[in-house]
Amino acid sequence: MTLLLQQALQFPGRLSALAPTGPEAILIRDWLWRPMYATALVTYVLVVGALLWAAFRRRSAPAEEGAPEGPKRRLGLGVGIATAVTTVVLFVFLVATMQVSRATTTGPGPNPIRIRVTGHQWWWEVEYRDARQDQWFTTANELHLPVGRPAELELVSPDVIHSFWAPNIHTKLDLIPGHENLMRFQADSAGVFRGQCAEFCGAQHGKMAFQVVAQPPDSFAAWESRQRQPAPEPADSLARRGRDVFMGGSCPLCHTVQGTGAGGRLGPDLTHLAGRRTIAAGTLPNTRGALAGWIVNPQGVKPGAKMPPNPLSPDDLQAILAYLETLK
Amino acid sequence: MTATVAPTVGPGRVPEPLPELIGQLEQTWRDEPGILGWIKSVDHKSIALRYMITAFVFFLLAGLQALGMRAQLARPENTLLGPDLYNQFFTVHGTTMMFLFAVPVMQAVGLYFVPMMVGTRNVAFPKLNAYGYWTYLFGGLFIYAEWWFLNSGPDVGWFSYVPLANSVFTPGKRADVWAQGVTFTEIASLAAAVEIIVTVFKLRAPGMTLNRLPLFVWAMVVQSFMVLFAMPWVATATQFLAWERLVSTHFFDPTRGGDPLLWQHLFWFFGHPEVYIIFVPALGMVSSVVTAFTRRHVFGYPAMVLSLISTGVLGFGLWVHHMFATGIPQLSESFFTAASMVIAIPTGVQIFCWIATIWDGRPRFTVPFLWVIGFVVVFIIGGFSGVMVASVPFDRQVHDSYFIVAHFHYVLIGGAVFPLLGAFYYWFPKVTGRMLGERLGRWQFWLFFIGMNLTFFPMHQLGFEGMPRRVYTYLPETGWGPLNLLASIGAATLAVSVILLIVNVWSSLRRGLPAGDNPWDADTLEWATTSPPRPYNFALIPVVDGRGPVWRHPEGLPVFGGLRTDVRDVLLTTLLDAEPDSRHRHPVPTIWPLHAAIATTITFVSLIYTPWGAVVGFPLLFIAFVGWAWPRGRDHREQQVIEAERPVEVAS
Numbered sequence: 001m002t003l004l005l006q007q008a009l010q011f012p013g014r015l016s017a018l019a020p021t022g023p024e025a026i027l028i029r030d031w032l033w034r035p036m037y038a039t040a041l042v043t044y045v046l047v048v049g050a051l052l053w054a055a056f057r058r059r060s061a062p063a064e065e066g067a068p069e070g071p072k073r074r075l076g077l078g079v080g081i082a083t084a085v086t087t088v089v090l091f092v093f094l095v096a097t098m099q100v101s102r103a104t105t106t107g108p109g110p111n112p113i114r115i116r117v118t119g120h121q122w123w124w125e126v127e128y129r130d131a132r133q134d135q136w137f138t139t140a141n142e143l144h145l146p147v148g149r150p151a152e153l154e155l156v157s158p159d160v161i162h163s164f165w166a167p168n169i170h171t172k173l174d175l176i177p178g179h180e181n182l183m184r185f186q187a188d189s190a191g192v193f194r195g196q197c198a199e200f201c202g203a204q205h206g207k208m209a210f211q212v213v214a215q216p217p218d219s220f221a222a223w224e225s226r227q228r229q230p231a232p233e234p235a236d237s238l239a240r241r242g243r244d245v246f247m248g249g250s251c252p253l254c255h256t257v258q259g260t261g262a263g264g265r266l267g268p269d270l271t272h273l274a275g276r277r278t279i280a281a282g283t284l285p286n287t288r289g290a291l292a293g294w295i296v297n298p299q300g301v302k303p304g305a306k307m308p309p310n311p312l313s314p315d316d317l318q319a320i321l322a323y324l325e326t327l328k
Numbered sequence: 329m330t331a332t333v334a335p336t337v338g339p340g341r342v343p344e345p346l347p348e349l350i351g352q353l354e355q356t357w358r359d360e361p362g363i364l365g366w367i368k369s370v371d372h373k374s375i376a377l378r379y380m381i382t383a384f385v386f387f388l389l390a391g392l393q394a395l396g397m398r399a400q401l402a403r404p405e406n407t408l409l410g411p412d413l414y415n416q417f418f419t420v421h422g423t424t425m426m427f428l429f430a431v432p433v434m435q436a437v438g439l440y441f442v443p444m445m446v447g448t449r450n451v452a453f454p455k456l457n458a459y460g461y462w463t464y465l466f467g468g469l470f471i472y473a474e475w476w477f478l479n480s481g482p483d484v485g486w487f488s489y490v491p492l493a494n495s496v497f498t499p500g501k502r503a504d505v506w507a508q509g510v511t512f513t514e515i516a517s518l519a520a521a522v523e524i525i526v527t528v529f530k531l532r533a534p535g536m537t538l539n540r541l542p543l544f545v546w547a548m549v550v551q552s553f554m555v556l557f558a559m560p561w562v563a564t565a566t567q568f569l570a571w572e573r574l575v576s577t578h579f580f581d582p583t584r585g586g587d588p589l590l591w592q593h594l595f596w597f598f599g600h601p602e603v604y605i606i607f608v609p610a611l612g613m614v615s616s617v618v619t620a621f622t623r624r625h626v627f628g629y630p631a632m633v634l635s636l637i638s639t640g641v642l643g644f645g646l647w648v649h650h651m652f653a654t655g656i657p658q659l660s661e662s663f664f665t666a667a668s669m670v671i672a673i674p675t676g677v678q679i680f681c682w683i684a685t686i687w688d689g690r691p692r693f694t695v696p697f698l699w700v701i702g703f704v705v706v707f708i709i710g711g712f713s714g715v716m717v718a719s720v721p722f723d724r725q726v727h728d729s730y731f732i733v734a735h736f737h738y739v740l741i742g743g744a745v746f747p748l749l750g751a752f753y754y755w756f757p758k759v760t761g762r763m764l765g766e767r768l769g770r771w772q773f774w775l776f777f778i779g780m781n782l783t784f785f786p787m788h789q790l791g792f793e794g795m796p797r798r799v800y801t802y803l804p805e806t807g808w809g810p811l812n813l814l815a816s817i818g819a820a821t822l823a824v825s826v827i828l829l830i831v832n833v834w835s836s837l838r839r840g841l842p843a844g845d846n847p848w849d850a851d852t853l854e855w856a857t858t859s860p861p862r863p864y865n866f867a868l869i870p871v872v873d874g875r876g877p878v879w880r881h882p883e884g885l886p887v888f889g890g891l892r893t894d895v896r897d898v899l900l901t902t903l904l905d906a907e908p909d910s911r912h913r914h915p916v917p918t919i920w921p922l923h924a925a926i927a928t929t930i931t932f933v934s935l936i937y938t939p940w941g942a943v944v945g946f947p948l949l950f951i952a953f954v955g956w957a958w959p960r961g962r963d964h965r966e967q968q969v970i971e972a973e974r975p976v977e978v979a980s
Contacts, residue, residue, distance in 0.1 A: 015794040015806060017725050025725065032722040040712035047679065051704050054687035075627050075684040082680045083673065090669040090715065097665050097719040104721045105658055121497075155655075160492040161588060163653055163728060167794045171724030174654045176589065177491055178582020181655035194806070198653075198728040198796040200485050202492055203411045206799030283803070303410055 013194030013211045013282075014168055021189045021214070022169030024104040031100050039089060104171070108184040113151040115143065115185075119162030119175040119197065122204035122305060123268055123281040128224070137227045138256070140268030141210045141281045143195075146220035150186040160202060166195030166212045174199055187214035194282065203304030209282025223275075226328070230259025231271050234326045242323025245316045250308070257327065267307060273327045280305075288321055295320065340846055340878040342856045342866045342885050345893075350867055352893045357449065357863035360917050368917035370454035371863055372443050375461050377759065379436030382465055383429050389472070390424035391826060393417045395819055398783070402816035404804040414800035415483040416502075420475060422486030423506060426602060427513040428468045430744060431555075434609040435520040437751060438548040440759070442524055444854035444861065445542050447533025447870045449898050450914050452526035453519075455921050455956060460519030462925030467512020470933060474505040482506035485798065487599065488569065490580040490591045495573045504573055504936045507566040511932060514559045514566075521552035521559075531898060532906040533853065534888050535872040542852045542875075543619075543626060546633050547612025550640040554605050557644065562598035565591060574939065589654060596647035604643035606740065608636060610747035611678055614700050617750050618682050620850035621697040622689025625875055628681045635674035642671040652723045661720045668718030672711060679704060694848070695769035699750030702777050706746060710738025713788070728798075731791025737784045749776070749829075756833075757847050761859045762840030768832040775825035782818025786811040851876030856885055869899055872906070924952035 018033070020026045118125040127138045143166075145151055155164055157175035164183070165172035173183045187193070197208035215223070234240045243260070246252070252262035258271040273279075276286050280301055284290040293300070296317065298307040312320065344350060359369040369375065396417050400409040409417060443451050451457050475481030480501040484493040493503040528541070528549050541549075569591070571577040578584040580591050615626045626632055645667040652661060682704070691697060713735040717723040726732060756764045795808050802808050846855040856878050857866050868887035874880050888908065891897040896914040901907055931945025 017792045017794065024721070028721045028725050032719055033716075033725075036712075036716050036719070036722070040716070044708060044712065047683075047708055048705055051683050051686070051701065054683050055691050055693075055701065057687070059690060071688065072627075075688060079628060079631070079677065079680040079684055083677050086676045087673055090672060093715065093719060094666055094669055097721065098662055100719075100721045101658060101662065101665075160497055161489055165729075165794070165796070167725060167729075167792070171721060172653050172727060173724070176654060178587060179589070179655065194794065196794065196796050196799075200489070200492070200728075200798040202484075202497065203415065205796075206411065206801055304412065 013192040015194040017167035020168050021187050021191065021193070022166075023186055023188060024170045024184075025168060026188075027100050027103055028171065031096060035096065036093060039093075043089070106184060108150040108152040108186075112184070113145070113149065114154070115151050116154045116156065117143070117164060117175070119155070119157040119159075119164070119201070119208075121159050121202050122197070122208040122302065124164075124208070124210045125268065126210075128227070135228060137258075137271075138269040139227060139272060139276070141278060142213060142276050143210060144213045144215060144220055144223050145185070145187050146217040147190050147214050148186070148188055149217065150184050153183045153185045155181040155183060161199050162197045162201050162208070163199035164195065165198040166193050166210075168193045169195075169212060169214075172198045187212065190214050190216060192277070196282070204302045207281060207283045207302050209278075211277055211282055213277070226275070227272055231257045231327050232259075234323055236322070238319055239322040239326050242316075242319035242321065245312070245320050246323055249310070249312075254307070270324070270327055274325050275328050288325070291324065292317055292321055340856060340882050340884070342868055342870050343887055344867045349893050353864045353867060354862065356894055356896055359863065364919075365917065367922055368919050370450070370458050370915055370917055370921075372439055372451035372454065372457060373759075373861060373863075373865075375454075375457050376436045376440035379432055379439065379461055379464070382461075382468065383433035383436060386424050386428040386468055387433070388826070390421050390429060391823065393421040393424070395823055397421065398816040398819035400800065401802075401812045403813065404802050404806070404809050406801055409800065411800045412483070415798075416475065416481035418798055419482045419485050419506070420471070423471070423482060423510070424468075425740075426486060426606075427510055428464075428471075430606040430740065431517050431602070432464055432513070432520075433748065434551065434606060434744070435517060435524070435555075437613070437748075437755075438524050438551070438609060439520055441755065441854055442545055442548050443527055443531065444857070444865055445545050445852050446528060446531060446536055447853045447866060447872065448527065448531040449865050449869075449896070451523045452531055453523045455915050455918060456519045457523050458918075459921035459924050460516040460523075462922050463512050463519075463928055464516035466925055466929040467509050467516070467932075470512065470929065471505060471509040474501070474509075480505050482509070487595055488591075489595075490569065490572070490588050493569060493573075494580065495576075501936060504570065507570045507573075508932050508936055510566050511563060511570075512929075514563050515928070517555050518559050521555035524548050524552040525556075529903050530900050530909075532901050533870050533872050534899070534901055534906055534908050536901075536906045538904055538906075539629075540872055540875050542612075543615035543629070543632055543636075544609070544612035544852075546636050547608050547610075547615070550636045551605055551608045554601050554608065554640050554643060558598045558601035558605065561594055562602075565594035565598070568594070570935070574935070589651070589656075592651050592654065593647070596650045597644070600647040600650065601643045603736075603739065604639055606744045608639060610703075610744040611636065611639075611675075613747040613751035613754075614678075614682065614703060616850070616852065617696045617700050617747075617754050618685050619852075619876070620754065620848045621692045621694055621700075622686050623849070624685050624689035625851070626681055627684040627688065628677075629875070631677055632681055635677045639671060639674045642667060642674070646671060649718060649723065652720050653727045658720075665718050665720055669715055672715050675711060679708065694753075695764070695766055695773060696750040696754035696848075698770065698773050699746050699753065702773065703742060703746035703750065706738060706742030706777070706780060708742075709785075710735055710740075710742050714739060726791045728796055729791035730787040730795045730797060733797055734784045734787035734791065737780075737787075741780055741784070749773075754848065754850075755854075756836070757843030758854055758859045758861070760837060760840075761843050762836050763843050763847060764836045764840065765832050768828055768835075772825050772828040772832060775821055775828065779818050779821030779823075779825055782821060783815050784818070786814050786818075790815075846878065851879045853877055918956075920952060920956040924949065924956055927952040 018029060020029050114129040116127040116129055124141050126143055129136050155173055155175040157177050162175040163172045169187050170185055173181050191214055193212040195210050195212060197205055234243055252264055254264040254267035256263050256269045279286050279291055280294055295310050297309050298305050299309055359365045359371055396409060400406050400414055439451055482502050482505050484498055484503050488506055491497055528545055568579045572579060578586045580586045580588050619626055648664040649668045753764050753769055790808055790811050843859045845859055853870055856870060871886040871888050877885060891899055897911050898914050900909045900912050902909050927948035930948055931941060934941030934944055
């Protein structure tokens with residue numbers, strides 16, 4: 001119960017580029033944003049101050065009237081100095097940019113967690129690719145990381161361009177059909193962070209979010225080993241009936257449940273659905289009610305989504321929900 | 329029939345010839361009466377005015393879409409606009425603002441004032457000018473008609489990234505409407521660019537050497553060259569996209585050897601210069617207003633001109649900073665970071681020069697001048713955020729977030745709309761002969777200033793908080809609600825300001841104070857003639873002997889004789905020194921540009937629906953252009969270009 005409450009409180013996850021926890025996001029805030037912001041603030045005050053002073057300064061007698069050429073040398077000096085200062089400041093920014101750029105695009109180092117993130121219209125497929133292929137597993141819209149250990153993300157897309165962005169941890173990088181982009185990805189403190197697709201990708205671009213769950217190494221290891229298990233055989237009869245409804249309906253055409261006959265690849269892998277924090281790509285908390293609403297009428301939540309409505313009878317719906325809840 | 333100088337000379341004006349010659353000039357240059365005459369007009373002022381009014385209507389439409397979007401985003405999980413409508417709103421908003429408002433309106437101001445500022449009677453290629461306008465109008469109407477009547481409003485963004493915009497992910501006609509609609513406006517802006525360049529290079533008044541050109545004219549020349557170099561890229565891109573959709577080419581299809589990034593390179597190689605195509609004329613407007621209201625020529629003329637030109641050149645070296653998040657190699661990113669930062673320098677130089685000019689001068693705080701002050705105060709915020717997003721790592725953090733929405737609205741509203749509105753208050757008396765209301769003008773300015781900052785400043789913070797662009801709604805738990813509500817209130821304030829502008833124009837047209845020739849005591853040649861200008865602009869062509877000719881000759885400008893008044897004679901001068909070169913007969917009103925524009929429209933629109941459109945369209949175009957170029961009887965026999973070999977006498 002407390003866990004549920006905690007989860008509800010952390011939905012939809014922390015979200016800010018100015019409260020970073022990934023090394024790259026920290027570098028950018030501290031070495032680019034803060035100095036540039038301070039410089040901009042000072043420069044702004046200076047320029048607007050100069051403008052207002054120039055406009056409102058007290059002027060001597062109207063002797064200058066009719067003499068369109070003024071005190072050129074002093075003005076020239078002023079313009080020259082301002083230009084020179086501008087140039088120097090920009091040069092400093094350029095050097096800082098190159099330094100931070102290099103520091104934020106390093107490789108992941110030895111032994112990273114390899115994760116392949118695939119952008120789909122409009123959800124994220126997340127595949128953990130261990131060195132041994134039989135240890136691979138797939139989840140959706142949720143990226144678990146052990147705190148302090150880098151991952152290497154392979155970002156790909158089979159349909160349109162998406163962009164992967166969790167501002168607390170790192171900058172964004174596009175997922176482009178025909179390209180594979182790599183990104184070092186590391187969270188330095190535990191917590192749930194929100195991310196969202198940042199490249200316009202069609203009707204439901206606005207509801208294509210995900211969560212990054214950064215957890216202590218041992219709890220990550222526990223999560224990881226659970227994810228590698230196939231779905232358990234449902235214990236009670238309602239859940240068993242639910243499985244039959246699931247398998248007998250159109251669900252397996254799009255969804256996979258490891259350890260069963262359901263092997264569709266168009267929608268998210270549901271093997272451990274009940275262990276996830278959100279459904280519909282970070283749009284709804286993973287509660288029974290939300291799940292029921294989503295199954296019956298996904299178009300009400302995400303108009304244009306690829307999942308069709310499922311007009312189930314109340315009994316079938318309850319059975320399916322019971323079954324899905326066993327997929328921990 | 330050659331005009332001679334009569335003794336009637338007003339202060340700072342072009343002298344008037346004898347009344348009967350004036351009557352003849354009027355007869356020669358005026359539009360034909362009636363609706364048909366209106367349609368056949370090739371007068372640069374009539375056409376530019378239509379351009380401006382049309383562009384303003386599109387501005388209002390795009391503004392309404394913006395209001396719709398702000399209403400939708402005012403609170404989380406709002407259902408006012410669903411994703412389908414919202415995506416059309418932001419796509420058509422962006423497309424309209426960029427292609428149907430900002431570029432055309434800047435070119436329209438140029439088409440109106442460049443010929444007058446350089447002291448000639450019409451723009452070069454007047455028939456092309458008419459054709460350009462009709463094409464632009466039909467292109468705009470086409471996009472909106474498809475949207476409203478055929479549910480085919482473009483919905484893949486004003487940038488139409490592939491593969492989203494290809495026929496797999498966007499079946500139907502929406503992306504075709506975008507691609508083809510943009511092609512219309514490309515033609516119109518290429519036409520206007522050519523006209524302005526040739527007008528400036530060949531039709532200047534005698535003595536207006538290149539280093540005496542008003543800064544606004546320089547800005548229009550730079551902009552026109554940018555249009556010439558940038559538009560072919562987007563034309564290529566949109567044609568590739570049209571073929572991809574229509575006949576299944578594979579330029580952008582990675583499974584068949586194409587690459588979606590090719591689209592982005594093509595689009596942004598146009599798309600970034602596009603920003604400067606909008607911004608550079610605005611810089612010229614600021615210079616005009618600053619000059620008039622400080623009664624000083626802008627300080628550092630050579631630096632100003634070089635800044636404009638270097639902005640125009642550098643503007644082509646920045647396009648990749650729209651692609652920093654695509655994963656291109658770091659080395660090339662660094663190059664584009666450097667280029668994006670360097671371009672801040674010429675803009676900085678111009679701002680410093682204006683401040684120096686204001687310091688030196690005696691500013692009069694009229695409404696146009698207020699807009700210039702507002703321009704600096706607002707625009708440089710966008711300039712600073714622009715320097716920030718030139719930095720690759722920082723850009724990759726805020727790219728495609730609301731920080732960027734804030735940034736470019738500060739740049740485009742601050743950098744282009746503020747100067748444009750200043751220019752509007754400044755030149756309205758010249759165009760209409762009446763002053764705009766000052767009091768209402770101040771109200772409008774302050775509402776606009778407050779509304780603009782209220783709308784867009786909070787968006788910086790929303791970007792940091794992770795709000796991506798182009799989302800039709802957001803969850804309450806994100807915490808983006810309050811700042812979005814603030815932005816929506818700002819948008820409503822902006823709307824009130826625009827309504828005040830319309831009220832001001834309406835009442836000033838009816839009851840505004842008569843303006844006289846030169847109400848602001850400004851220095852450029854457009855103020856040396858009547859307000860509104862006669863169809864022939866100047867009764868006699870002025871002779872220029874320095875910068876700011878009107879100030880130099882308070883007693884009346886020297887003029888050039890030797891142009892006929894019974895036919896449409898214009899004077900051609902040499903490229904650098906503007907020495908009289910020859911006379912050229914300008915075309916009389918004609919219906920053919922409209923025919924050609926209709927043929928163009930039929931071709932483009934039908935091509936969307938069937939390749940047979942080409943078979944129908946090209947013969948129509950052929951007929952239209954033959955009619956356009958067909959020699960016309962007596963008119964033609966008289967048409968001759970007379971080389972002025974003898975020294976031309978300059979009356980003064």
